Amino acid sequence: MALTVEQLACIRGERQLFSDLNFRLAPGEALLLHGPNGSGKSSLLRLLAGFLPPAHGRVLWDGAPALEDAEAHRARLQYLGHQDAVKSQLGTGDNLLFWARLYGLDPVGTEQAVTAALDAAGLQRQRHLQGGYLSAGQKRRLALARLLLKPATLWLLDEPTNALDTSAVAWLGELLAAHRAKGGMIILASHVDVPLKDARRLDLPEGKLA
Amino acid sequence: MLHALANPARFLRLMAAIRPWAAGVAVLGLGIGLAWGLLYSPPDYQQGETVRIMYIHVPAAWMGMFIYAAMAVASATALIWRHPVAELVAKASAPAGAAFTLICLITGSLWGKPMWGAWWVWDARLTSMLILFFLYLGYIALWEAFDDPARAGRAAAILALVGAINLPIIKFSVDWWNTMHQPASVLTLEGPKIHPDILWPLLITALGAKGYYVWLLTVRVRAEILKRQARILRFAAATDRRAG
Amino acid sequence: MSAFLAIVARDLRLGFGAQGAMLTTLLFFVLAVSLFPLGVGPEPQILARIAAGVIWVAALLAAMLSLDRLFQTDQEDGTLDLLAQAPLPLGLVALAKTLAHWLTTGLPLSLIAPLLAILLQMEGDAIPVLLGALLLGTPSLSLIGAIGAALTLGAKRGAVLVPLLTLPLVIPVLIFGVGAVEAAAYGLSAGPHLLLLGAFLAGALALSPLAIAAAVRLALE
Numbered sequence: 001m002a003l004t005v006e007q008l009a010c011i012r013g014e015r016q017l018f019s020d021l022n023f024r025l026a027p028g029e030a031l032l033l034h035g036p037n038g039s040g041k042s043s044l045l046r047l048l049a050g051f052l053p054p055a056h057g058r059v060l061w062d063g064a065p066a067l068e069d070a071e072a073h074r075a076r077l078q079y080l081g082h083q084d085a086v087k088s089q090l091g092t093g094d095n096l097l098f099w100a101r102l103y104g105l106d107p108v109g110t111e112q113a114v115t116a117a118l119d120a121a122g123l124q125r126q127r128h129l130q131g132g133y134l135s136a137g138q139k140r141r142l143a144l145a146r147l148l149l150k151p152a153t154l155w156l157l158d159e160p161t162n163a164l165d166t167s168a169v170a171w172l173g174e175l176l177a178a179h180r181a182k183g184g185m186i187i188l189a190s191h192v193d194v195p196l197k198d199a200r201r202l203d204l205p206e207g208k209l210a
Numbered sequence: 211m212l213h214a215l216a217n218p219a220r221f222l223r224l225m226a227a228i229r230p231w232a233a234g235v236a237v238l239g240l241g242i243g244l245a246w247g248l249l250y251s252p253p254d255y256q257q258g259e260t261v262r263i264m265y266i267h268v269p270a271a272w273m274g275m276f277i278y279a280a281m282a283v284a285s286a287t288a289l290i291w292r293h294p295v296a297e298l299v300a301k302a303s304a305p306a307g308a309a310f311t312l313i314c315l316i317t318g319s320l321w322g323k324p325m326w327g328a329w330w331v332w333d334a335r336l337t338s339m340l341i342l343f344f345l346y347l348g349y350i351a352l353w354e355a356f357d358d359p360a361r362a363g364r365a366a367a368i369l370a371l372v373g374a375i376n377l378p379i380i381k382f383s384v385d386w387w388n389t390m391h392q393p394a395s396v397l398t399l400e401g402p403k404i405h406p407d408i409l410w411p412l413l414i415t416a417l418g419a420k421g422y423y424v425w426l427l428t429v430r431v432r433a434e435i436l437k438r439q440a441r442i443l444r445f446a447a448a449t450d451r452r453a454g
Numbered sequence: 455m456s457a458f459l460a461i462v463a464r465d466l467r468l469g470f471g472a473q474g475a476m477l478t479t480l481l482f483f484v485l486a487v488s489l490f491p492l493g494v495g496p497e498p499q500i501l502a503r504i505a506a507g508v509i510w511v512a513a514l515l516a517a518m519l520s521l522d523r524l525f526q527t528d529q530e531d532g533t534l535d536l537l538a539q540a541p542l543p544l545g546l547v548a549l550a551k552t553l554a555h556w557l558t559t560g561l562p563l564s565l566i567a568p569l570l571a572i573l574l575q576m577e578g579d580a581i582p583v584l585l586g587a588l589l590l591g592t593p594s595l596s597l598i599g600a601i602g603a604a605l606t607l608g609a610k611r612g613a614v615l616v617p618l619l620t621l622p623l624v625i626p627v628l629i630f631g632v633g634a635v636e637a638a639a640y641g642l643s644a645g646p647h648l649l650l651l652g653a654f655l656a657g658a659l660a661l662s663p664l665a666i667a668a669a670v671r672l673a674l675e
Contacts, residue, residue, distance in 0.1 A: 014360060015442075015445045052674075071543070074541060077539075083531055085533040089468055089471050098464050101457065102540045352609070352619060356608070361608070361672060361675070365605045365606075365609075368601075372598075372665050386629060386633070390633060
């Protein structure tokens, strides 16, 4: 199992963000995206998530084109964007419950899965509180708790530490480490330090690997 | 890798080659056709001289529909083959199509006053053209609603296709509505049988109008390509400055 | 299937909620229809003559009212990204959201319309036909309207643009819908009109999800 990116280029609007991007990610590996604002970190993540067609180049999964079979590609990844996708009118638990149903979780296991995810995110006490009353950090934790609902190999995380306090960042670190220990892959864009051991670094827009 | 539009020299050359021919067809067709129709064709035994409005009204109606069809074909090309120039052809077509449709509506209303005694009659054909005019306006408004021309172009292309699929249904429903509410008019702008004396000037005018449309496309698409090139260069300059 | 139902159930909850658009839409519909007797006078013959047209036009406008928010709220808070990542083709996601939209606008509008028909002195025989025609026609409004809503995602002045794009496209629904009611009022068969409404719905059901999905995909890029 491996994700390979070959000569990838991205055009947004009429502007070329990056070109000739090459890297390979094996199970347990993590890639940290670095670069100034507008260098294409978010666009690369959206491209890998299948939202954005590449202007040039290929994305391969185990050597086969990954983006062509959209359904299979969606099944093996989890994408976390800038926004938390928390509905302010729904309760914290109901927000998670909706995602669990959307992912097609077994109805019997759904309740337990939601409880476990809420526990992990430290939001058990807010279970019945409407999403609109959560603080920015709590919303981010709720969004991260979504990662626990669906088993997926590839995590694409865009600024996951936004609005998180130190203890929540530490929790995120554990989450990432546990995912990698199970053979998961992580590609993460952040402008602050993330507790991610032995991660490789990709500088955008040059595409230099470190 | 350069954006496909950054070097569309082939299209610009092709358009430069077509332009004088299209202009020639436009001048000759419109000149001969309109002069023949407006000055030398026989007056109608029922409608008298007012029938001459038809030599503008009918070609304008044909052009309004023809250009929408052309727009839909260009939009399909843009969506399926991701051809950026096709998108620009569709964009450049819309104002021309809207203008022809408006001319058709205005001449129809001018003709209605002496014939029906009213400036506007909800006749099936005129009503269909009015809806077509609204479709053009929606298309143009959608293009203008986005800052990013790539996004605008493809959204507008989807709208043009949806409109093209729906247009025959709208036409059918308007005809249905018309027969429900009033008996078919005895006098219509397009009579049941058209005499050759009327048909020839009509066809020549329509040909001239098509030449004009093609000429307009070569001018407007060229302008759009240059505008995009200028934008791309400006982006490149901004990126260089940041990198340096 | 469970994902499809999850989307419908969530949108229904949001739609029925205090901030949902359902009540506003219904109120607008009732208010718009009530304005006509004030505008054209209370003569029963005139009201009966225009009742079908008035109710249908008001339903058309009321259905447009909440359309621009159909995908916009989900796009603003990032939910649309995740809906697109669901194990469900985007066309079906679009269909689920459109179904929820109809259940919170088209269906309640249709159900309250007979009451308004009585206020407008509509022929008694025509009222069941009005209900049937609205039930058959309003899903098409939601389907075509959803195309407009998806196309204007992220556009400037999206709220004004949706009716401008959508209304010309739903003219056949208006014509066949009013035709059915008028036919029934004159004692003629409403069948052909209703069949045409059904045919339009079948076509919209087959083609709209493709157009909506294509438009949403543009907005996700």
